[in-house]
Amino acid sequence: MFYLKVLEITSLYTILVLGVYLMTGLTGLFSLGQGAFVSIGAYTAAIAYMRFGVPFPLALALAVLMGALLGFLVGIPTLRLRRDYFLLVTFGLSEMVRAGLLYLAQLTGGALGMAGMPRKVGLPLILGSIVVITFITYSLKRSRFGRDCIAIRDDELAASMVGINVYAHKMKVFIISSAITAYGGALYAFSILFIEPNIFNWLESAKLIIITFVGGLNSIAGVIAASVIYYSFGEFFRFIDVWRDVLLAVVVVLVIIFRPGGLFQGLSLLPSKLKAMRSGR
Amino acid sequence: MNWNILLQQIVNGISLGGVYALMAVGFGLIFNVLKFSNFSHGGVVTLTAYIGFFLSRYLVANFIITFLLTAVAGGLAAVVIERLVFRPIRRKGYPISMLIVNSITVAMLVQQFFAVTLGADYYTYPNFIKETALHLGNLTVSKIYLLMLGISAAVLGALTYVIQKTKIGIAIRAVSSDISTPSLMGVNVDFVISVAFFFSGVLGGITGYLLGMTFSVDPFIGSMILKGIIASIIGGMGSILGGVIAGLLLGAAESLLIGEIGAALTPMVIYGSIILLLLVRPQGIAGKITEVKA
Amino acid sequence: MEILKVEGISKHFGGVVAVEGFSMVQRDNQISGIIGPNGAGKTTVFNLITGATPVDRGRVLFMEQEITRFPAHRRADLGIARTFQNIRLFGNLTVLDNMKVAHDMKVRYTLWEEMLRLPRVRRQEKAIDEKARHFLAYLGLDSYADQKPQNLPYGIQRRLELARTLMTEPRIVLLDEPAAGLNPQEVRDLMATIRKIQEENALTIVIVEHHMELIMNICSLIHVLDFGKKIAEGEPEAIKKNEQVLQAYLGEEV
Numbered sequence: 035m036f037y038l039k040v041l042e043i044t045s046l047y048t049i050l051v052l053g054v055y056l057m058t059g060l061t062g063l064f065s066l067g068q069g070a071f072v073s074i075g076a077y078t079a080a081i082a083y084m085r086f087g088v089p090f091p092l093a094l095a096l097a098v099l100m101g102a103l104l105g106f107l108v109g110i111p112t113l114r115l116r117r118d119y120f121l122l123v124t125f126g127l128s129e130m131v132r133a134g135l136l137y138l139a140q141l142t143g144g145a146l147g148m149a150g151m152p153r154k155v156g157l158p159l160i161l162g163s164i165v166v167i168t169f170i171t172y173s174l175k176r177s178r179f180g181r182d183c184i185a186i187r188d189d190e191l192a193a194s195m196v197g198i199n200v201y202a203h204k205m206k207v208f209i210i211s212s213a214i215t216a217y218g219g220a221l222y223a224f225s226i227l228f229i230e231p232n233i234f235n236w237l238e239s240a241k242l243i244i245i246t247f248v249g250g251l252n253s254i255a256g257v258i259a260a261s262v263i264y265y266s267f268g269e270f271f272r273f274i275d276v277w278r279d280v281l282l283a284v285v286v287v288l289v290i291i292f293r294p295g296g297l298f299q300g301l302s303l304l305p306s307k308l309k310a311m312r313s314g315r
Numbered sequence: 316m317n318w319n320i321l322l323q324q325i326v327n328g329i330s331l332g333g334v335y336a337l338m339a340v341g342f343g344l345i346f347n348v349l350k351f352s353n354f355s356h357g358g359v360v361t362l363t364a365y366i367g368f369f370l371s372r373y374l375v376a377n378f379i380i381t382f383l384l385t386a387v388a389g390g391l392a393a394v395v396i397e398r399l400v401f402r403p404i405r406r407k408g409y410p411i412s413m414l415i416v417n418s419i420t421v422a423m424l425v426q427q428f429f430a431v432t433l434g435a436d437y438y439t440y441p442n443f444i445k446e447t448a449l450h451l452g453n454l455t456v457s458k459i460y461l462l463m464l465g466i467s468a469a470v471l472g473a474l475t476y477v478i479q480k481t482k483i484g485i486a487i488r489a490v491s492s493d494i495s496t497p498s499l500m501g502v503n504v505d506f507v508i509s510v511a512f513f514f515s516g517v518l519g520g521i522t523g524y525l526l527g528m529t530f531s532v533d534p535f536i537g538s539m540i541l542k543g544i545i546a547s548i549i550g551g552m553g554s555i556l557g558g559v560i561a562g563l564l565l566g567a568a569e570s571l572l573i574g575e576i577g578a579a580l581t582p583m584v585i586y587g588s589i590i591l592l593l594l595v596r597p598q599g600i601a602g603k604i605t606e607v608k609a
Numbered sequence: 610m611e612i613l614k615v616e617g618i619s620k621h622f623g624g625v626v627a628v629e630g631f632s633m634v635q636r637d638n639q640i641s642g643i644i645g646p647n648g649a650g651k652t653t654v655f656n657l658i659t660g661a662t663p664v665d666r667g668r669v670l671f672m673e674q675e676i677t678r679f680p681a682h683r684r685a686d687l688g689i690a691r692t693f694q695n696i697r698l699f700g701n702l703t704v705l706d707n708m709k710v711a712h713d714m715k716v717r718y719t720l721w722e723e724m725l726r727l728p729r730v731r732r733q734e735k736a737i738d739e740k741a742r743h744f745l746a747y748l749g750l751d752s753y754a755d756q757k758p759q760n761l762p763y764g765i766q767r768r769l770e771l772a773r774t775l776m777t778e779p780r781i782v783l784l785d786e787p788a789a790g791l792n793p794q795e796v797r798d799l800m801a802t803i804r805k806i807q808e809e810n811a812l813t814i815v816i817v818e819h820h821m822e823l824i825m826n827i828c829s830l831i832h833v834l835d836f837g838k839k840i841a842e843g844e845p846e847a848i849k850k851n852e853q854v855l856q857a858y859l860g861e862e863v
Contacts, residue, residue: 169726170724170725173723173724173725173726173730174723174724176726176734177718177723177726177730177734178709178713178716178718178723179720179723181702181706181709181710181713182710182713184699184701184702184706185699185702185710187701188699188700188701188702189697189699191661191697192693192697192698192699193699193710194660194661194680194681194682194685195659195661195681195682195685195690195691195697196685196690196710196711196713196714196773196776196777197682197685197686197711197713197714197715197777198682198710198713198714199680199682199683199714200682206720251701252701
């Protein structure tokens with residue numbers, strides 16, 4: 035029973051990590067504002083279901099749509115900015131959403147948060163979601179989308195010179211990322227059953243970025259592995275939990291210095307023999 | 316419109332703005348020299364806020380001594396961070412994103428470390444000043460705030476002098492405009508970078524002390540760095556003067572806004588304005604637009 | 610037919626004049642050169658033509674269409690390709706992927722199809738793969754397909770940049786100092802390669818170079834820049850004897 039709970043929490047966070055992977059791992063966009071999308075997703079689904087009686091699947095879909103919409107709106111002005119500014123603006127976004135949630139207290143319950151959501155989300159849905167999201171991420175990475183992401187990360191100028199519309203591509207990445215993150219937030223609301231404006235602060239967003247780097251920028255499997263290890267670790271070893279973040283920080287610094295491709299950089303979703311067979315060589 | 320209240324709010328805000336300016340400059344120094352956003356500066360601020368507290372409670376309750384010691388501690392901490400965390404990345408020629416990630420990690424490390432060890436309690440600095448407020452005409456100015464403003468001004472003035480007139484200041488400016496050429500002229504670039512970090516750390520230490528003195532010390536005090544980063548961006552990344560002006564403006568604006576529309580809406584207005592500003596004038600008040608070399 | 614026409618383009622950076630009133634016409638099946646002392650503005654001209662930098666004044670026309678305000682990626686799609694003075698390959702992509710990326714703008718599947726990995730996607734990916742390998746083999750690079758660019762010898766990287774331009778289905782190719790850092794034998798190979806590419810693909814090529822042997826040997830028309838302004842234009846023989854050109858070069862510190 036306990037193990038199931040751990041698996042649940044770990045998987046939820048892994049969805050969020052996957053959301054960040056496309057954006058930060060592949061494309062090099064650093065966002066400290068993932069909390070905004072988690073909150074938007076969680077609150078949209080919760081409010082739709084609890085206050086407006088929207089059926090659950092629809093509430094989920096709404097959450098995803100809101101996430102994508104917010105991503106689009108935020109992306110328009112900010113994706114042209116240089117990386118440092120984008121990082122700051124996304125941090126600010128997080129704060130703005132938090133402030134907004136506190137302000138609209140009649141709708142959101144303000145600082146007290148919202149509770150009483152029924153447990154609509156269980157392990158099967160979460161795990162199923164991970165499989166689907168991983169599939170989508172993997173497909174994107176293998177084809178034009180993924181190549182363009184990496185090209186943009188490596189050299190934006192050269193990317194535009196070979197015909198890539200950098201701004202449009204970043205927008206696509208950001209919207210997909212935001213949608214996935216909002217989805218994770220919605221799942222969170224209906225499995226943890228309590229949400230409040232502070233559920234996901236800059237620190238949590240930073241951890242998502244860090245785990246992506248530890249897991250390996252070019253390896254989806256690596257990122258999933260890193261996420262699973264980190265989030266389950268804390269649950270299993272309570273005495274370590276308190277020091278978990280300190281440990282993580284030290285590990286990250288070491289990994290970046292000595293193994294910048296990521297701890298699990300060679301890890302591949304498909305075993306390499308299978309890969310070779312597919313390309314017909 | 317009660318002008319008195321408004322003026323009061325502005326005066327309060329400017330004092331805090333002085334600290335924002337300190338942070339902006341500390342942040343901007345590193346941005347100039349290594350071209351990346353150094354989030355570990357927030358970690359230095361948190362660390363020194365605690366150091367200042369422990370020094371003044373357990374060593375000697377003297378403002379000047381503990382203040383200076385903390386400032387130096389900040390400088391040393393920054394140098395250590397540079398050596399351990401940033402230099403290896405620089406040496407190996409990794410992309411800047413790695414520097415950013417590591418700086419975020421250090422900030423997280425410091426915050427979580429203190430949250431884990433000392434987080435449970437709030438710590439307050441001993442009261443250095445007897446009578447806490449000064450009365451100027453209709454205004455009540457907190458002495459602490461005046462002190463903050465005065466110290467910020469003095470420190471930034473001193474820094475400007477150093478950057479403009481001393482040999483090491485010129486070296487820092489040289490490295491800021493081009494990181495490889497100065498070494499060809501016999502300048503030890505690594506040393507210059509360490510010095511820049513030391514200066515930045517001293518600013519951080521002063522910030523930490525002042526913040527700790529004014530509010531109380533908790534692990535999250537370093538997230539005030541965000542205000543410093545904002546000021547840095549508004550002022551134009553890399554411009555000391557811009558950072559100062561922007562810091563003061565930000566402090567005053569924030570104070571006014573909180574007074575008028577409340578603490579809940581204020582962040583939204585501020586961040587919204589920044590996004591607008593960045594769209595219209597991405598180089599900030601005094602910064603320069605840099606072209607990418609093709 | 611006029612493939613490229615540049616009319617009086619200018620670019621200032623702060624107080625510095627990079628390019629002033631530069632004009633040129635490039636026709637079909639031509640190899641031209643742009644030469645000039647260091648800092649004359651040659652690379653800036655390329656940046657203005659490709660859209661990496663917007664012009665302050667002047668017009669750029671491509672295939673008789675005005676592209677002055679077009680963003681860089683759109684110009685690439687129209688058929689303007691370039692290489693860079695400092696090699697700009699994508700370090701985290703394999704050689705093969707570097708090639709594929711340059712063709713991505715022509716791809717015809719949508720994002721949704723991509724996410725679901727529909728057969729249409731797989732078919733097009735296969736076609737791109739074949740095309741990329743074809744051009745790698747065309748320039749003798751096929752054995753490097755799965756390696757990362759930074760592990761390759763400098764001359765090979767240069768050739769890869771050339772091969773990459775072919776993947777964009779260009780009408781005009783701009784080469785920015787393609788001979789920089791090559792030894793004499795490699796330069797001769799480069800000249801042969803440029804000629805081969807031009808003839809077999811019916812391309813028109815503009816080269817910015819310092820290497821006189823290369824320019825004089827393969828260019829039919831040469832433009833000379835000094836301090837951002839054009840000071841001469843003509844056939845190699847005429848340029849070699851041009852007073853002003855010699856002055857400009859002799860005036861430069863060796």
